[in-house]
Amino acid sequence: MKIESVDLFYLRMPEVLDIGDGSQDSLLCRVSAGGYVGWGEAVCSPLVGLSAWITPLSHSGCHPVIDSVLGAPLNDPSDIAKVYQSVRKNSFYGLLQSDLLISGIEIAMWDCLGRAKSEPIWRLLGYQKSYPKLPYASVLFGDTAQETKQKALAMKQAGFKAVKFGWGPFGTTTVKADAEHIFAARDGIGDDGYLMIDAGTVFKEDVEAAAARLPALHEANVYWYEEPFDGYAQLSARTPKVALAGGEGAHNAYQGKQLIDDGKVGFIQIDAGYVGGISNAYQIAQYANKKGVKYVNHTFTSQSALSSSLQSFAGLAESDISEYPMEPKLLCQELTTNRIELDKNGMISAPDKPGTGMDINLDAVKKYLVQTQIQVGGKTLYTTPSV
Amino acid sequence: MKIESVDLFYLRMPEVLDIGDGSQDSLLCRVSAGGYVGWGEAVCSPLVGLSAWITPLSHSGCHPVIDSVLGAPLNDPSDIAKVYQSVRKNSFYGLLQSDLLISGIEIAMWDCLGRAKSEPIWRLLGYQKSYPKLPYASVLFGDTAQETKQKALAMKQAGFKAVKFGWGPFGTTTVKADAEHIFAARDGIGDDGYLMIDAGTVFKEDVEAAAARLPALHEANVYWYEEPFDGYAQLSARTPKVALAGGEGAHNAYQGKQLIDDGKVGFIQIDAGYVGGISNAYQIAQYANKKGVKYVNHTFTSQSALSSSLQSFAGLAESDISEYPMEPKLLCQELTTNRIELDKNGMISAPDKPGTGMDINLDAVKKYLVQTQIQVGGKTLYTTPSV
Numbered sequence: 132m133k134i135e136s137v138d139l140f141y142l143r144m145p146e147v148l149d150i151g152d153g154s155q156d157s158l159l160c161r162v163s164a165g166g167y168v169g170w171g172e173a174v175c176s177p178l179v180g181l182s183a184w185i186t187p188l189s190h191s192g193c194h195p196v197i198d199s200v201l202g203a204p205l206n207d208p209s210d211i212a213k214v215y216q217s218v219r220k221n222s223f224y225g226l227l228q229s230d231l232l233i234s235g236i237e238i239a240m241w242d243c244l245g246r247a248k249s250e251p252i253w254r255l256l257g258y259q260k261s262y263p264k265l266p267y268a269s270v271l272f273g274d275t276a277q278e279t280k281q282k283a284l285a286m287k288q289a290g291f292k293a294v295k296f297g298w299g300p301f302g303t304t305t306v307k308a309d310a311e312h313i314f315a316a317r318d319g320i321g322d323d324g325y326l327m328i329d330a331g332t333v334f335k336e337d338v339e340a341a342a343a344r345l346p347a348l349h350e351a352n353v354y355w356y357e358e359p360f361d362g363y364a365q366l367s368a369r370t371p372k373v374a375l376a377g378g379e380g381a382h383n384a385y386q387g388k389q390l391i392d393d394g395k396v397g398f399i400q401i402d403a404g405y406v407g408g409i410s411n412a413y414q415i416a417q418y419a420n421k422k423g424v425k426y427v428n429h430t431f432t433s434q435s436a437l438s439s440s441l442q443s444f445a446g447l448a449e450s451d452i453s454e455y456p457m458e459p460k461l462l463c464q465e466l467t468t469n470r471i472e473l474d475k476n477g478m479i480s481a482p483d484k485p486g487t488g489m490d491i492n493l494d495a496v497k498k499y500l501v502q503t504q505i506q507v508g509g510k511t512l513y514t515t516p517s518v
Numbered sequence: 519m520k521i522e523s524v525d526l527f528y529l530r531m532p533e534v535l536d537i538g539d540g541s542q543d544s545l546l547c548r549v550s551a552g553g554y555v556g557w558g559e560a561v562c563s564p565l566v567g568l569s570a571w572i573t574p575l576s577h578s579g580c581h582p583v584i585d586s587v588l589g590a591p592l593n594d595p596s597d598i599a600k601v602y603q604s605v606r607k608n609s610f611y612g613l614l615q616s617d618l619l620i621s622g623i624e625i626a627m628w629d630c631l632g633r634a635k636s637e638p639i640w641r642l643l644g645y646q647k648s649y650p651k652l653p654y655a656s657v658l659f660g661d662t663a664q665e666t667k668q669k670a671l672a673m674k675q676a677g678f679k680a681v682k683f684g685w686g687p688f689g690t691t692t693v694k695a696d697a698e699h700i701f702a703a704r705d706g707i708g709d710d711g712y713l714m715i716d717a718g719t720v721f722k723e724d725v726e727a728a729a730a731r732l733p734a735l736h737e738a739n740v741y742w743y744e745e746p747f748d749g750y751a752q753l754s755a756r757t758p759k760v761a762l763a764g765g766e767g768a769h770n771a772y773q774g775k776q777l778i779d780d781g782k783v784g785f786i787q788i789d790a791g792y793v794g795g796i797s798n799a800y801q802i803a804q805y806a807n808k809k810g811v812k813y814v815n816h817t818f819t820s821q822s823a824l825s826s827s828l829q830s831f832a833g834l835a836e837s838d839i840s841e842y843p844m845e846p847k848l849l850c851q852e853l854t855t856n857r858i859e860l861d862k863n864g865m866i867s868a869p870d871k872p873g874t875g876m877d878i879n880l881d882a883v884k885k886y887l888v889q890t891q892i893q894v895g896g897k898t899l900y901t902t903p904s905v
Contacts, residue, residue, distance in 0.1 A: 141894070143574070147574065147575050147576065147577070148577075149575060149577075149578050149581075150577065150578055151577060151578045151579065152577055152578075153576070153577045153579075153580075153611070153612070155576060155577055156574075156576050174611075174612055175612045175613075176569075176570070176573045176576050176580050176582075176612045176613045177573075177576070178569050178573040178574065178892070178894060178899075179566060179569045179570050179573050179613060179615055181569075182563075182565050182566045182568075182569040183563070183566050183615075186563045186564075186565040186566050187530070187534065187543075187565065188534050188536060189534065189540070189542060189543050189563050189564070190534070190535075190536075190537065190538060190539050190540050190542055191536050191537055191538045191539075192538065192540075193540075193563050194536075195563075223719075223767075224540070224561075224767065225540070225561055225562045225563045225618065225792075226562075226563045226566060226615075227614035227615050227617060227618060227769060228566055228570075228613075228614050228615040230614060231612065231614060332610075380610075380611065382614060405612075501894060501895045502893075502894075502895060502896065503892075503893065503894050503895070504891075504892075504893045505565070505890075505891075505892050505893075506889075506890065506891045506892075507528070507565060507888060507889075507890050508888045508889060508890075509889065512565075
């Protein structure tokens with residue numbers, strides 16, 4: 132079969148706030164081939180992703196992404212790799228945004244192929260078995276330590292054995308205030324729970340400020356310390372007791388591998404919707420496994436994005452933990468008609484269903500759709516397609 | 519003074535061909551502050567750059583670039599650095615294209631500031647003197663070895679002592695055919711001329727194929743071998759006699775420094791319109807100088823882009839060679855009313871005039887302007903401004 136059509140949808144909440152919450156909009160991609168339909172989401176400024184799809188040719192190294200995708204064969208996984216390589220070859224100069232856009236399209240291609248072959252993506256990747264993962268509830272710090280504790284308690288009551296707190300006030304005031312949040316979180320989930328802290332690159336290039344939080348992180352038995360900044364190796368050398376985590380900014384396979392080798396992270400966190408798609412995520416997962424580094428998905432949006440991100444490491448028993456988005460905006464909550472629920476042991480698994488196994492809710496797509504039109508030189512290059 | 523307005527213009531040739539020629543379109547940026555006007559060009563798919571300027575907010579890490587630029591103070595070079603840092607902080611996730619767009623805007627800010635202070639940019643950067651550079655004519659290989667020789671002869675007759683041939687058929691057929699082109703080029707410019715070869719990453723990850731060209735490159739006394747692929751260090755180890763060159767794909771200062779340290783290039787080639795602007799180019803130039811690596815501009819488009827790229831290393835006597843675009847399309851030829859000409863010794867210099875010292879030809883801007891409109895959710899976010 133061949134890729135007959137690709138539709139891109141810009142979805143967003145009625146109001147988008149200037150807060151650290153990436154679930155307020157989405158660039159949803161639909162791929163159709165041979166009567167089958169697949170869906171994927173790119174973690175990407177939606178309008179800029181749309182533009183990369185249909186932007187006019189600039190030169191042989193700067194083609195619109197559509198040129199490498201539409202009409203391409205889609206019969207087995209190697210065809211997906213060929214499309215990705217084609218984008219890299221045809222859109223490598225002057226079109227950085229193509230790395231993000233192709234992530235969503237690549238996932239949709241996998242989903243479509245999986246449905247055509249009646250196989251989950253992880254089996255098409257070569258895994259025999261999908262191992263359950265311990266999901267960690269991924270939430271923002273409260274505004275006060277007390278609020279952070281309440282959130283931790285609520286997550287524990289919802290059945291989570293692991294919680295990650297991130298962003299919010301962390302790193303913006305004093306070492307003492309941060310320590311209070313950390314201990315409040317530990318109080319809330321209890322001594323047995325896994326606790327992770329995500330600094331959201333708040334310390335920029337200030338290794339000292341990032342390091343000043345280490346004693347409290349160690350005392351509260353924090354499982355990992357995520358994205359204090361970009362200079363991982365420097366801090367890694369100072370923190371044998373608290374492993375570093377990072378990687379959500381990787382937008383190709385090379386960058387993920389480099390964070391493992393040069394950044395010395397203990398946990399590599401990859402978003403399939405950002406890194407170029409499921410194949411790149413899979414490559415990094417295999418590499419991490421070989422190097423003794425735990426692979427973890429990065430997912431802060433929908434259940435569909437969660438399933439896409441689980442595929443690449445479903446079959447790796449060693450990488451046994453998974454980010455679980457707990458507070459996404461309604462758009463992301465309503466985007467699928469089914470969910471990946473916690474099992475009786477509090478674990479989650481990649482669905483054993485064709486493709487991602489997630490069903491897109493077309494009513495939600497219609498509800499959050501933003502009508503968009505791009506005209507260049509008198510021609511309409513993009514207009515929102517019908518759902 | 520403050521940045522009162524920024525206008526972005528999409529310019530292109532009436533026909534854009536699927537060839538390796540980046541001078542067929544341009545994203546031209548105009549910055550106005552305190553009654554002064556500056557211009558810069560981003561090396562960037564123009565529509566996607568425009569979109570990054572006005573794309574709606576996605577979250578606190580994904581602001582449109584306009585949010586970090588409009589209304590910002592512009593009184594001295596530190597203000598330009600602040601705007602750049604602000605873009606990195608506000609648009610770091612989901613908006614990769616912002617690295618390219620800000621390159622053009624940053625150059626326009628420097629140009630505007632230079633005109634306001636009646637100083638060339640290189641003097642604002644701290645250089646006391648602008649050293650002449652040996653310009654190399656940058657051209658594409660001919661379709662045949664004979665045509666390549668004719669081109670080399672023509673460049674010699676135009677007063678050039680250095681010529682770089684790139685792209686075209688190189689690397690696409692046989693080692694023998696490539697050798698014929700190399701020797702034809704050497705024949706044409708004579709034994710004294712500098713000859714450089716640009717493989718345009720044609721070998722992708724094939725180190726053997728790239729290495730198979732080394733004997734001819736060495737025999738023809740080629741000054742550098744540019745961008746055979748991305749695995750520089752591997753090839754560097756095998757080619758002590760032919761230095762490697764690369765860097766035009768660097769879109770931030772870190773990447774340029776990394777190519778020097780890890781890629782072991784002998785020449786680092788930076789495009790101010792791609793790397794984030796003149797300040798990043800300057801940082802890399804200083805770093806290269808300290809490490810004994812020659813800094814070279816990458817410029818394949820207009821005379822305005824050439825001046826922008828010369829500023830960052832104008833004051834470095836050791837970095838004494840400069841790319842000179844010889845075959846740009848009419849759009850780039852007509853974009854300025856003045857040019858950087860070869861002096862009686864066949865050398866060029868960064869102009870000793872305010873800003874870039876180049877005057878934009880508004881008639882050419884009108885002639886090549888592409889009317890563009892972007893509408894999202896019923897609002898017009900971008901429409902081509904008046905010239």
